[in-house]
Amino acid sequence: MATDNQSLRGFIEDLERALPAEVLRIKDPVNQNFEMTSTIMELDRLNKSPVVIFENVAGFDMPVVTNTAANRGLLARCLNTSVKELPSVFRERCQNYIPPEIVPRGAWDEIVLEGDDIDLTKLPIPLQFSVDAAPYITAGQVTARDPETGIDTTGFHRLMLKGKNRLGISLHSRRRMFEFHRRAEARGENLPAAIVLGVHPLHYMGSMVYAYPPNVRKFDIIGGLFGEPYRLARCGIADLEVPANAEIIIEGEILANVHEPEGPFGEFTGYASYRSTQNVFVVKRIRMQRKAYFHSITAGMARDHILISCITREGEILNALRRNIPNVKEVHVPHTTCGAFLAIVSIKKVSEGEAKMAMLSTLGTELYTKSVIVVDDDVNIFDMDDVMWAVATRSRAEKDIMMVPGVKSAIIDPTSDPKNFTITKWGIDATAPLDEKFAERLTISEEHRSRALEILSRAKVI
Ligand SMILES: Cc1cc2nc3c(=O)[nH]c(=O)nc-3n(C[C@H](O)[C@H](O)[C@H](O)COP(=O)(O)O)c2cc1C
Structure with missing residues (x-):
């Protein structure tokens, strides 16, 4: 039987068939501690981003799959588009809500562990960095329902291994799950939840959407990305529905009014993160x-860890900007600024003040994006050299830098206020003024560029 096209294993099998160089199977034994993370970090340094399967993790039978979302080309392929169009296609598709289909049984129903048989330490959970307090489940899509409306959500939350049946969980991004837990707690109830492990990159992508109406399920958005209903099956905790072809389901609840130390953990900021909501999942x-x-x-x-955050933010910011400023061209959220903290926007400016409007809209899109640079459309926003050239030559500090103090921000941004987690957001208008004759940019024609490449090629330089 063909493997399900909406599943992680379907994604891997399809890649192995179509683009075998994009799946790296490591047969050498690797240690659960640090070795998988350091291997992926080295691949990143080499600018290589295959999906990696560690087939032999010492002490465990289960292979570990990682790096499934590290490559813009492969993510574009999942949406049947090009790298250039990826943010736009993502933003269009995730507004095309398609309700899920509920199937009678999940593929994860083959092995069921209850009572004393539950033992999370038997899973090959990597210890990633020397600062980490314990091994962490990092690909757990946590699903729960709003105790008031019944609408569910799905999103990643870091899960610290605390014991055979106990995990620390941090809800620091303060979106749906944080609010659902707060509402359950207000009623004095635990929040029933399921952790879903092993999902397709389109689930990963759809779960990171943050601007959508409260009555829409993230599973409707993920269906939009697949272009067909996402197949879910009912699992055994409350009436939760989870992807029918996920690899592993961990059912339980997030406790009300119980806080235990959680972290530190090596976060997307590049720092050890000690900040956490310190919740507990049983x-x-x-x-x-x-x-x-x-x-x-x-x-x-x-x-x-970061690339999908870049793409989903690019899509969401494009969405917000295009409603008001039709001449916005592209948005780039660079990996180097943690896939969250800086956005670069290019516009074809037709009247003064548009760059400032774009800055305000971008900064208001969500809490993590705390800085924005707006440039003209002759600047390649995917090339930081070009962006910094525009900042250096087209902005004047006294009129082009905007600061907005006291804005809600990311708890785990190390610069946010340690007590109330606010920050000063800022923007730089690096567009050239329209109303005066501005300096003329130097250019080299395509013809002369090709001629130069010929000369260099004959000189055996390239
Ligand atoms: C790999 C990964 C790990 C994440 N870990 C956490 C986390 O530990 N806590 C958290 O609140 N958000 C975390 N996030 C961000 C949330 O998953 C994201 O904000 C999501 O949209 C929240 O969904 P929700 O609206 O269902 O809460 C993580 C994102 C990624 C990609």
């Missing part, structure tokens, strides 16, 4: 496929 049952893959996201500043 496991009631584990279910998995017979030959399950353990999915892990390489943490820290690995592309696997």
Whole structure:
């Protein structure tokens, strides 16, 4: 039987068939501690981003799959588009809500572990950085329902291994899950939740969407990305529905009014993060496929951790800007600024003040994006050299730098206020003024560029 096209294993099989160089199977034994993370970090340094399967993790039978979302080309392929069009296609598709289909049984129903058989330490959970307090489940899509409306959500939350059936969880991004837990707690109830491990990159992508109406399920958005209903099955905790072809399901609840130390953990900021909401997840049952893959996201500043944040923010900011400023061209959220903190916007400016409007809209899109640079459309926003040239030559500090103090920000941004987690957001207008004759940019024609390449090629330089 063909493997499900919406599953992690379907994604891997399809890649192995179509683009075998994009799947790296490591057969050498690797240690659970540090070795998987350092291997992926070295691949990042070499600018290589295959999906990596560690087949032999010492002491475990289960292979570990990582780096499934580290490559713009492969993510564009999932949406059947080009790298250039990826943010635009993403933003269009994720507004085309398609409700899920509920199937009778999940593929993860093959092995069911309950009571004393529950033992998270038997999973090959990597210890990623020397600062990490414990091994962390990093690819856990946590699903729960709003105790008031019944609408569910799905999103990644770091999960610290604390014992055979106990995990620390941090809800620091303060979006749906944080609010659902707060609402359950206000009623004095635990929040029933399921951790889903081993999902397709389009689930990863759809789960990172943040601007959508409250009555829409993230599973409707993920369906939009697939272009067909996402197949879910009911698992055994409350009436939660989870992807039918996920690898592993961990059912349980996030406790009300219980806080325990959680962290530090090597975060996407490139720092050890000690800030956490310090919640606790207690496991009631584990279910998995017979030959399950353990999915892990390489943490820290690995592309696997950050790239989807870049793309989803690019899409969301484009969405927000295009409503008001039709001449916005492109948006880039660079990996080097943690896939969150800086956005670069290019516009074809037709009247003064548009760059400032774009700055305000971008900064208001969500809490993480705290800085923005707006440039003219002759600047390549995917080339930081070009962007910094525009900042250096087209902005004047006294009129082009904007600061907005006291704005809600990311808890784990090390520069946010340690008590109330606010920050000063800023923007730089690096567009040339329209109303005066501005300096003329130097250019070299395409003809002369090709001629130069011929000369260099004959001189054996390239
Ligand atoms: C790999 C990865 C790990 C993440 N870990 C956390 C986390 O530990 N806590 C958190 O609040 N958000 C985390 N996030 C961000 C949330 O998953 C994201 O904000 C999501 O949209 C929240 O979904 P929600 O609206 O269902 O809460 C993580 C994102 C990624 C890509």
